[in-house]
Amino acid sequence: MTTxxxxxxxxxxxxxxxxxxxxxxxxxxxxxxxxxxxxxxRIEDTDLERSTPQAVRTVLDSMDWLGLDHDGExxxxxxxxEKHLEIAERLLSTGHxxxxxxxxxxxxxxxxxxxxxxxxxxxxxxKGDLTKKAEDLKDFVIVRSDGSPVFHLGNVVDxxxxxVTHVIRGDDxxxxxxxxxxxxxxxxxxxxxxxxxxMIVNAQGKPYSKRDGDAYVGEFREKGFLPSALFNSLxxxxxxxxxxxxxxTRDELVAAFTLDRVRxxxxxxxxxxLLWMNGQHLKALSPEDCAAGCxxxxxxxxxxxxxxxxxxxxxxxxxxxxxxxxxxDLGDNAAxxxxxxxxxxxxxxxxxxxxxxxxxxxxxxxxxxxxxxxxTAAASDAALxxxxxxxxxxxxxxxxxxxxxxxxTGVGPGLFEMLEVMGRDRVLSRIRRTLSRFA
RNA sequence: GACCCCAUCGUCUAGAGGUCAGGACAUCAGGUUUUCAUCCUGGUAACACGGGUUCGAUUCCCGUUGGGGUCGCCA
Numbered sequence: 001m002t003t004x005x006x007x008x009x010x011x012x013x014x015x016x017x018x019x020x021x022x023x024x025x026x027x028x029x030x031x032x033x034x035x036x037x038x039x040x041x042r043i044e045d046t047d048l049e050r051s052t053p054q055a056v057r058t059v060l061d062s063m064d065w066l067g068l069d070h071d072g073e074x075x076x077x078x079x080x081x082e083k084h085l086e087i088a089e090r091l092l093s094t095g096h097x098x099x100x101x102x103x104x105x106x107x108x109x110x111x112x113x114x115x116x117x118x119x120x121x122x123x124x125x126x127k128g129d130l131t132k133k134a135e136d137l138k139d140f141v142i143v144r145s146d147g148s149p150v151f152h153l154g155n156v157v158d159x160x161x162x163x164v165t166h167v168i169r170g171d172d173x174x175x176x177x178x179x180x181x182x183x184x185x186x187x188x189x190x191x192x193x194x195x196x197x198x199m200i201v202n203a204q205g206k207p208y209s210k211r212d213g214d215a216y217v218g219e220f221r222e223k224g225f226l227p228s229a230l231f232n233s234l235x236x237x238x239x240x241x242x243x244x245x246x247x248x249t250r251d252e253l254v255a256a257f258t259l260d261r262v263r264x265x266x267x268x269x270x271x272x273x274l275l276w277m278n279g280q281h282l283k284a285l286s287p288e289d290c291a292a293g294c295x296x297x298x299x300x301x302x303x304x305x306x307x308x309x310x311x312x313x314x315x316x317x318x319x320x321x322x323x324x325x326x327x328x329d330l331g332d333n334a335a336x337x338x339x340x341x342x343x344x345x346x347x348x349x350x351x352x353x354x355x356x357x358x359x360x361x362x363x364x365x366x367x368x369x370x371x372x373x374x375x376t377a378a379a380s381d382a383a384l385x386x387x388x389x390x391x392x393x394x395x396x397x398x399x400x401x402x403x404x405x406x407x408x409t410g411v412g413p414g415l416f417e418m419l420e421v422m423g424r425d426r427v428l429s430r431i432r433r434t435l436s437r438f439a
Numbered sequence: 440g441a442c443c444c445c446a447u448c449g450u451c452u453a454g455a456g457g458u459c460a461g462g463a464c465a466u467c468a469g470g471u472u473u474u475c476a477u478c479c480u481g482g483u484a485a486c487a488c489g490g491g492u493u494c495g496a497u498u499c500c501c502g503u504u505g506g507g508g509u510c511g512c513c514a
Contacts, residue, residue: 012514013448044514049477104511110512127444136510151514174443175509198445198507205506236463240452244462261453263445266507273464323476346475384473388450399473407473408493411475415508 004038007163008071009063010046010077010155012056016216017062018208019269020170020200024235028168029068030235030257040277041070044077045379046154051078062217066227067250075162077154079095084149087157087187088142096186097142111143112182113152120178125166125172125195126262132178140179156180159188168195168259171266194260198238198266205268222296226285229278231274248278279325290324291317297327303335315421319413336407337422340430348410351398361393362401366431375418375424384416405434 007028012022032039043059045051063070088111091097099109101379115138121131141155149157160165184191202208208215211432220230232248240263241248241256250255282290291314298304316337317324324330336342368383369375384398403415406427412418420428 014514015461034453047514107512112512130443138510140511146512148512150488155514171444172508201507203450207507236451238451244453246451246463264444267451270464273451276464291451322507325476351473395473397473403474409474413475415473 002428003165005032005035006040006170007032008040008042008159008162008429009068010042010044010158010169011059012047012129013051013059015050015052015055015058016218018355019215019220019234020208022062022066022068022217022238023200024169024197025063025068026066026231026234027195027239027257027259028166030254031166031168031259032071033254034257035345036164036256038071039068039073040075040164042075042077042158042162044151046077046148046151046156058218061356062221065217065221066231071134078157080154080158080161081149083161084157085143085147088149088153091142091183091186094186102141102146107145109140110145112139113142113186114181115139115179115182116185118182122177122181122194123169124174124177125193125259126312127174127264129172130177132175137178141255142183142302152176152179152183158189158264159192160187161183164192166193166195167257168197171196171199185224190193195262197262198264200237201266201268203268204267215285216230216429221298224293224329225274225278225367226281226293226321226327228378229274229281232281233269233277237267237269239419247277270333274285275325283322284322287314290327293327294324298331301328301331301333305338308338312421319417319421321413323413333334333409334412336409340433342408344408345410346402348404348408349438350405352410353434355401358397358401359435359439362435363432365398365402366435369419369424369431372424375420375427377414377420380419402431406430 009025009028011017011025029039031037031235041063043051043056045056060074088097091113092099092111095114097111097113100112101107101109101113113136115134117134119131119133120137124130140150140152142150144150156158171408174290177194177196199207202215217230221227228250232246232252232253235244235248235257236254238259239257241253242261245252245256285293294317295304295313306381316334317330320330320334323333326332353362365389368387372379372383387393388398390396399415400410403412403418405412406422422430
């Protein structure tokens with residue numbers, strides 16, 4: 001029986017989860033699930049200043065949202081302090097570490113790990129064979145003079161404790177890897193496999209900074225993205241299944257994922273393509289889920305009110321169809337469905353309502369719609385076509401003013417479907433209001 | 440500065456010596472449509488540069504250039 005694969009995600013909770021970071025989590029998760037192994041979670045919360053319960057909550061929420069379920073209990077690094085120090089003692093007694101006052105601020109003695117004085121080589125699962133010469137490897141502090149363990153110590157000891165077999169993490173850790181390998185060997189623990197992921201850069205090809213925005217998981221959620229779409233896009237950023245598939249379900253990604261197909265060049269997340277991807281995933285969503293997502297977004301946007309009839313809401317969703325690419329699209333582009341206080345788009349008004357004869361046509365349409373026995377899309381469609389034929393006008397002349405009158409905008413779903421969804425009362429009163437306003 | 444990593448259309452990528460260098464997003468031109476979106480058809484667009492190796496290099500090697508990472512008693 002072979003050793004089961006075990007990966008981990010070990011974020012230090014800082015209040016936000018960066019997409020580069022969550023992408024590492026996704027790869028760890030994907031790899032573990034593909035191999036039938038375990039995906040563990042460790043919170044590196046030793047920086048008490050930043051590691052607030054709220055910050056931890058954010059990490060957990062982001063993972064939960066993306067469906068990154070972990071196996072076993074969460075290990076909080078702060079609980080492992082004794083173990084870290086115990087190992088440091090052992091390294092001290094075996095000569096792999098020594099105490100030293102490194103001076104400077106005069107803080108007293110700290111524990112320094114002694115590098116073995118030989119070249120270190122390892123096979124990176126994505127970057128290939130990497131070597132660091134002995135002279136480029138310096139001893140480093142593992143326990144501060146105040147007695148607290150340093151990152152390297154905690155990281156390695158915890159990975160050993162957790163039985164991690166594959167360390168999949170960001171590119172910025174490759175230099176650390178040589179130190180870590182030396183520690184595994186000094187401790188006498190099996191050295192795990194390492195895979196280092198290239199970073200995700202911004203449109204300028206630089207590392208993301210706070211100025212770039214759009215880089216935290218929570219922001220994508222607020223903007224109305226679907227977790228499956230973000231997951232899919234991030235999985236494809238630096239990895240591909242090898243065929244031309246792009247829109248993939250979680251299961252398909254799990255089935256296809258291997259570390260040897262991870263690229264080693266940095267890449268940038270294209271928001272436009274992400275938007276497209278979101279639309280693709282939205283198409284696969286049930287109308288109920290789409291409605292729930294849109295409603296939640298509208299609540300965040302402050303556009304929701306409990307007087308909105310659920311059936312009407314569903315009808316609007318169906319009517320909008322593929323025009324919804326983001327949950328926030330409904331509130332952003334179709335709020336007129338839900339309020340009488342909708343704005344009139346200036347350009348559309350000028351072009352379609354204030355056009356010669358447009359308001360006269362609108363008056364006629366009002367009469368036509370009032371007289372409609374059944375207020376259905378088919379009926380209004382037929383009535384307007386008959387009207388067009390009778391007057392020799394093009395449908396465009398009839399449709400545009402009406403659209404602007406009832407929605408305030410020149411773009412939206414098919415007019416007749418829209419009228420039916422809105423219902424006679426709403427439509428007639430909107431036309432009257434428009435007439436009195438612009439006449 | 441030292442050490443290390445990276446380099447295919449604008450972007451994400453396929454490619455592991457011989458391909459018309461493929462796909463997707465974006466873009467452009469048509470078509471469908473009452474608008475927008477969708478959808479359909481077609482087009483523009485890439486192997487950073489210079490040396491090798493080879494009958495033949497996008498692919499292998501070296502160098503150059505460009506980009507990035509790391510050099511803490513941060514993580």
